[in-house]
Every structure is written in C-alpha cells, then in structure tokens.
Amino acid sequence: MSSEQTNRHRRASVDLLEKQSNTSPPTPAATTATTATTTTPPPLVSRNSMVISEASSLDTQTNEKKENPPPTEPSKDMKEVDVERSAFHTFCRAHPFLTGWNHEDWWPCWIGLFLFGMVAIAVRYNVPEAHFDVWSSNPFDSLKPQGNYDLLVLFPLQGLLVWLAMWGTEAKAWKEFPKGYLVVYACSFLSKWLAAQKSIKSASLGDSIWAILFGAIIRNAMGGKAMPDGRSKPLPPWLKVAQQTELYIACSLVLLCINFNVLKPLAPRALFVSWIDTPTLFVVVAMMGTAWLKIDLQTSMIMSGATFICGSSAAIALAASLGAGKKADLPIAIISVFTIPSIIALPYIAKAIKISATVAGAWFGGCVDSTGAVIAAATIYGDTTAVETAAVVKMVQNVLIGPISVGVAAVWTQREERRTRELHNSLEDEHLRAKSDFKPVPYRTLLWSRFPKFVLGFVLTAVLFNTAVPEQDRTAVNTFSFMVGEWYSTMSFVSIGLGLQFHELRREARLLLKLTALYGIAQMVDILSTLALSYIAFELF
Numbered sequence: 001m002s003s004e005q006t007n008r009h010r011r012a013s014v015d016l017l018e019k020q021s022n023t024s025p026p027t028p029a030a031t032t033a034t035t036a037t038t039t040t041p042p043p044l045v046s047r048n049s050m051v052i053s054e055a056s057s058l059d060t061q062t063n064e065k066k067e068n069p070p071p072t073e074p075s076k077d078m079k080e081v082d083v084e085r086s087a088f089h090t091f092c093r094a095h096p097f098l099t100g101w102n103h104e105d106w107w108p109c110w111i112g113l114f115l116f117g118m119v120a121i122a123v124r125y126n127v128p129e130a131h132f133d134v135w136s137s138n139p140f141d142s143l144k145p146q147g148n149y150d151l152l153v154l155f156p157l158q159g160l161l162v163w164l165a166m167w168g169t170e171a172k173a174w175k176e177f178p179k180g181y182l183v184v185y186a187c188s189f190l191s192k193w194l195a196a197q198k199s200i201k202s203a204s205l206g207d208s209i210w211a212i213l214f215g216a217i218i219r220n221a222m223g224g225k226a227m228p229d230g231r232s233k234p235l236p237p238w239l240k241v242a243q244q245t246e247l248y249i250a251c252s253l254v255l256l257c258i259n260f261n262v263l264k265p266l267a268p269r270a271l272f273v274s275w276i277d278t279p280t281l282f283v284v285v286a287m288m289g290t291a292w293l294k295i296d297l298q299t300s301m302i303m304s305g306a307t308f309i310c311g312s313s314a315a316i317a318l319a320a321s322l323g324a325g326k327k328a329d330l331p332i333a334i335i336s337v338f339t340i341p342s343i344i345a346l347p348y349i350a351k352a353i354k355i356s357a358t359v360a361g362a363w364f365g366g367c368v369d370s371t372g373a374v375i376a377a378a379t380i381y382g383d384t385t386a387v388e389t390a391a392v393v394k395m396v397q398n399v400l401i402g403p404i405s406v407g408v409a410a411v412w413t414q415r416e417e418r419r420t421r422e423l424h425n426s427l428e429d430e431h432l433r434a435k436s437d438f439k440p441v442p443y444r445t446l447l448w449s450r451f452p453k454f455v456l457g458f459v460l461t462a463v464l465f466n467t468a469v470p471e472q473d474r475t476a477v478n479t480f481s482f483m484v485g486e487w488y489s490t491m492s493f494v495s496i497g498l499g500l501q502f503h504e505l506r507r508e509a510r511l512l513l514k515l516t517a518l519y520g521i522a523q524m525v526d527i528l529s530t531l532a533l534s535y536i537a538f539e540l541f
Contacts, residue, residue: 112254180242215497361389
C-alpha cells in the first residue's frame with residue numbers, strides 16, 4: 001500500500017475521531033450502516049486503531065488534568081486556623097470532662113451563673129445597678145444616675161462572655177463577633193434610652209418594640225432587594241454571628257431570681273391562679289391552632305406556650321424542647337407587639353369592674369406575658385399591693401417553664417422516636433435498613449439532647465439565691481440581676497429584628513395572620529380564665 005493511501009486513511013481516522021467527540025454517540029443502526037458501506041484493509045484497521053487509541057489516551061489525560069488540578073499550597077490564614085483548631089482539640093482531649101459541657105446548650109448556664117456571682121459581689125460592695133431615668137426633652141437627663149457607670153464594665157463583659165462561647169463552640173466567623181456585637185448592643189442601648197422618654201413610657205412602648213424595629217431596619221437596609229428566587233440576601237458573617245437570639249434569652253432566664261421567702265405567704269393562691277389552667281389551656285389552644293387554623297404543631301405549641309406562660313422565655317424553652325429554634329421568632333415578635341394593648345387596657349378594666357388590688361395584681365401576673373410587662377401594668381393600676389401580688393404570681397408562673405419544657409421534650413422525643421422506628425422498620429431490604437440514616441436513637445439519649453439545659457441554670461440560680469446570698473442583700477441582688485438579664489433580653493429582640501425581612505413576611509403573611517389569630521384567641525381565653533381564678537383565690541378564700 002502506498003504512503004499516499006496510508007496518509008489518506010490516517011486523515012479519515014482523525015476526522016472520524018473528531019466527529020465522534022463533537023456529536024452524540026451513533027445509534028446501533030447508523031453504526032451497522034457505516035460498517036456495511038466501509039471496507040478497510042486489515043493492516044490499516046490496526047494502524048487506525050492505534051491512532052484512535054493514542055488520541056483517546058491523550059484526551060483522557062487532558063480531561064484528568066482539568067478535573068484534578070494539582071493541589072494548591074494552603075494559605076497562611078488557613079494554616080493559622082488549622083493550628084488554632086488543633087490546639088483547641090488537644091486541650092479538650094487533655095481535659096475530657098470539659099468536652100461534654102462545651103456546647104451551645106450549656107453556655108447560657110455558665111454565662112448566667114458567672115454574672116450572677118459578679119452581681120452578688122457588686123451588691124456586697126454597694127455598687128448601684130444601672131438604669132435610665134425618665135426624660136422628657138433632654139435625652140442626656142436619662143444618663144445621670146451614678147449606676148450607669150456600670151455599663152462601662154457590663155457592656156464589654158457581656159460581650160466577652162458571649163464571644164468566649166462562640167470561640168468554645170467554634171461558631172462560624174467567631175473572630176468577627178465584636179463588630180456585630182457593637183451593632184447589637186448599640187441598638188439595645190438606643191432602645192432602652194428611647195423607651196425611657198416620658199411620653200413613650202406612658203404609652204407602654206417598651207424597649208422590646210424599639211429593639212425589634214431597629215433590628216428590622218438594619219436587616220432590610222442591608223438585605224436590599226430580593227434575589228431572583230425570592231429569598232433575601234444573607235446577613236454578612238460578622239453580623240450573623242452576633243445574632244444569637246436563643247443564647248441571649250437563655251442567659252436572661254438564668255439570671256431571673258426567684259425569692260422563696262416572698263413566695264411563701266402567697267404561694268398556695270398564686271399556684272392556684274398560675275398552675276390550674278395554664279397547662280390545660282396550653283395543650284387545648286395548641287391543638288386548636290393545628291386543627292382549626294392548620295398551623296404546624298411545633299409553631300402552634302410555641303405560640304400557645306408563649307401566651308400562657310411567660311412570653312419570649314417560654315417560646316425559646318419550648319422551641320429548644322421541640323428542636324425547632326427558628327420557629328420561635330414570629331411568635332416572639334407577635335407577643336412583643338400585641339402585649340401593649342393588655343398593659344394599657346387591663347389596669348383600667350380592673351378599676352372599672354371594681355375588683356380589689358390583690359385580685360387585680362393576680363390577674364395581671366397570670367395573663368400578661370412577660371415579667372416587665374406585668375410590673376408595668378400593675379404600676380399603671382397604681383397600687384403597691386397590686387405590684388407585689390402581680391410579681392409573686394408571675395414568679396410562680398415562671399417556674400412552670402421547667403416542668404412544661406421537660407414534659408414537652410419527653411412527649412415530643414417519644415413521638416419522634418416512635419416515628420423513626422416505624423420508618424426504619426418499613427424498609428424491607430435488610431442491607432438497606434442497616435445502612436439507613438433512620439436508625440432509632442435511644443429514647444433517653446434523644447430526650448437529653450432536646451432538654452433545654454438553661455432550665456437547670458435557672459433552677460441552680462434560684463437555689464443559690466435563696467441559700468448563698470444573705471437575706472438583707474436579696475432584694476438588691478434580685479433587682480441588679482434582673483437588670484443584667486434585661487440587657488441580654490433586649491439584645492435578643494434586636495436579633496429577632498435582624499431576622500425579619502419585610503418581603504419575606506409578605507410571603508408568610510398567611511402564617512402571620514394565623515398566628516395573630518391564635519394569639520388573640522389564646523389571650524382572650526387567658527384573660528377570662530385568669531380573672532375567674534384570681535377572684536376565687538384572692539377574694540373568696
């Protein structure tokens with residue numbers, strides 16, 4: 001065979017290879033037709049095959065190089081992060097006892113107990129607590145109290161403790177937490193400052209409303225327009241890491257002191273008002289929201305518990321027990337807004353129907369959502385006895401957080417464990433079942449993982465408060481500790497605002513209306529039932 005024929009066959013082979021790479025694989029019929037019409041001498045077939053195989057191997061090597069680029073040298077920042085993580089894990093392995101407690105569920109306990117100890121020491125040395133005086137025209141009049149110098153220490157200390165928690169749990173972008181904390185604390189400061197204005201305070205527009213509003217303004221200003229898929233742009237990491245709603249509220253709950261000596265005289269009647277109807281109505285209204293309003297059971301339970309127990313603290317505790325932390329934001333925002341009519345209206349209704357101060361105080365304590373709102377309503381009523389009774393009833397009701405959280409965690413965990421076991425057993429293939437992710441987790445393990453650990457901190461603080469703190473210091477420690485906890489509570493409301501995107505709320509308008517309707521039903525039932533129980537407990541007995 002001549003060299004010209006050989007070259008012609010080689011060019012035909014290359015053309016065939018290019019055609020195969022640029023087009024889809026030929027059908028069997030086309031392949032058969034091509035084979036039938038083309039006859040190639042045996043020596044040339046082997047040469048062409050060699051050419052094709054060589055070209056194919058070259059293409060394969062090229063593709064492998066593209067798909068598997070050579071490993072790049074890690075950057076200096078990545079090396080530093082790896083070294084820091086390695087040092088941290090080495091430290092944890094050297095101290096195994098600390099490893100189990102270095103979890104986001106436990107950090108509210110450590111932060112709250114540490115601050116409680118610092119508060120007890122400060123009171124012992126006659127350090128006054130910080131508070132904003134009421135101001136009318138000059139805002140700087142609010143900063144005159146000497147105790148406000150505490151904020152120069154409290155501001156960095158609270159942030160440092162949360163930053164330590166972020167470092168310990170290796171939260172994403174934890175190094176940038178100080179920048180975000182400055183924004184959250186500044187909004188909290190402005191909220192408290194604005195809420196101290198005379199006209200605003202008389203309208204019962206507390207710092208929680210302004211904190212949510214400021215947070216929402218920042219969120220929507222930074223988020224801009226919605227993305228093509230309808231979702232909002234995420235917060236930058238330096239601000240997202242400071243949006244710790246659950247952590248802030250949990251810390252404030254741990255710092256809530258319960259004085260057993262104050263409870264003793266009124267405890268039986270306060271228990272009657274707070275504990276008789278609350279668990280029953282909590283379950284009934286939650287089921288009503290699911291059956292009638294078609295709200296998912298978790299959200300309905302969080303809304304119901306927040307209404308009947310103690311607002312945002314109960315919402316966070318129940319969300320932790322249900323494993324649904326993000327579902328607490330909307331109920332907390334609704335309660336913060338719609339508590340205002342109760343604060344203003346109930347004192348005037350109490351005077352109009354001419355009930356006694358003790359009955360009025362018990363009524364406020366049992367049906368107004370948060371502790372601060374209860375004190376505000378009793379103050380508007382204008383009787384010291386009503387304020388004291390309202391505070392005691394609310395303290396007794398706050399204790400319900402523990403038992404109800406544990407009960408909800410137990411029931412919900414059992415429900416999940418049963419469903420997971422049923423799903424696991426429904427897999428017919430034994431090999432697939434062995435590799436399945438739906439393996440049932442032991443009930444006790446799942447219950448412990450769902451149990452809100454900050455409830456233990458709340459109980460321990462109450463025990464220490466009534467045993468370790470001298471009796472003459474308890475009133476001051478209670479006030480000081482409540483003030484510190486309120487700062488964390490206000491920061492949690494800012495964090496809730498940072499999660500509210502207006503165009504997303506439009507998409508969730510239906511759920512928002514349903515939750516508002518459920519809150520209205522629950523609040524009306526709570527007001528009527530608590531009034532009846534308060535009258536029976538404090539008037540008839």
